[in-house]
Amino acid sequence: xxxxxxxxxxxxxxxxxxxxxxxxxxxxxxxxxxxxxxxxxxxxxxxxxxxxxxxxxxxxxxxxxxxxxxxxxxxxxxxxxxxxxxxxxxxxxxxxxxxxxxxxxxxxxxxxxxxxxxxxxxxxxxxxxxxxxxxxxxxxxxxxxxxxxxxxxxxxxxxxxxxxxxxxxxxxxxxxxxxxxxxxxxxxxxxxxxxxxxxxxxxxxxxxxxxxxxxxxxxxxxxxxxxxxxxxxxxxxxxxxxxxxxxxxxxxxx
Ligand code: MN
Numbered sequence: 022x023x024x025x026x027x028x029x030x031x032x033x034x035x036x037x038x039x040x041x042x043x044x045x046x047x048x049x050x051x052x053x054x055x056x057x058x059x060x061x062x063x064x065x066x067x068x069x070x071x072x073x074x075x076x077x078x079x080x081x082x083x084x085x086x087x088x089x090x091x092x093x094x095x096x097x098x099x100x101x102x103x104x105x106x107x108x109x110x111x112x113x114x115x116x117x118x119x120x121x122x123x124x125x126x127x128x129x130x131x132x133x134x135x136x137x138x139x140x141x142x143x144x145x146x147x148x149x150x151x152x153x154x155x156x157x158x159x160x161x162x163x164x165x166x167x168x169x170x171x172x173x174x175x176x177x178x179x180x181x182x183x184x185x186x187x188x189x190x191x192x193x194x195x196x197x198x199x200x201x202x203x204x205x206x207x208x209x210x211x212x213x214x215x216x217x218x219x220x221x222x223x224x225x226x227x228x229x230x231x232x233x234x235x236x237x238x239x240x241x242x243x244x245x246x247x248x249x250x251x252x253x254x255x256x257x258x259x260x261x262x263x264x265x266x267x268x269x270x271x272x273x274x275x
Pocket of ligand 1: 148
């Protein structure tokens with residue numbers, strides 16, 4: 022008779038075993054903490070962009086987001102956005118301009134570069150932020166300042182979650198749901214494809230400084246959740262890195 026170990030226990034045991042070498046490696050000098058908010062590389066010339074390392078193991082977000090999805094999402098999808106952004110601007114003066122400046126001024130790009138940069142540099146900026154907005158499940162909640170801003174804008178924390186989840190669920194096709202700081206207040210919106218609120222209202226249909234974002238492309242959830250985007254959204258709340266969101270909120274309010 023098989024031992025009565027639950028699937029959840031098994032997942033935890035596997036995750037612990039996989040995490041062990043990282044713990045040992047850290048008994049050497051401690052790796053510097055990831056600054057929060059960690060830089061998005063917006064100040065870097067596009068030609069110098071590289072794939073930022075995932076700040077945790079591929080399996081760190083289990084059981085809510087599976088390791089295979091994380092590996093493909095980070096190592097292949099995110100890398101492709103960077104490679105394609107580099108390729109699109111290679112040999113042009115735009116390659117030496119800071120990524121953040123280009124993202125905020127897409128209309129200045131030559132017509133034959135604009136779509137590739139909108140999709141791929143947008144993809145890089147969105148994913149660089151997304152990885153930092155998640156962390157191993159801690160059951161955490163927003164700190165005092167952000168909690169106050171959330172209840173001020175959405176009445177209750179549950180009300181905020183419902184509205185954000187609705188923005189994520191109702192985005193047709195591929196895109197993102199966002200919590201942004203705009204004019205000193207919080208707002209929720211969504212964008213299509215790899216558009217970011219940093220591109221501005223005219224292009225992205227949503228503007229402000231993003232402090233929380235949820236990727237609702239099928240590549241973010243289809244292996245585990247298949248077509249059930251709503252289940253992925255519900256599970257994702259368990260891995261939100263609230264201290265990182267709080268830090269972005271503080272930075273955006275400066
Ligand atoms: Mn993605």
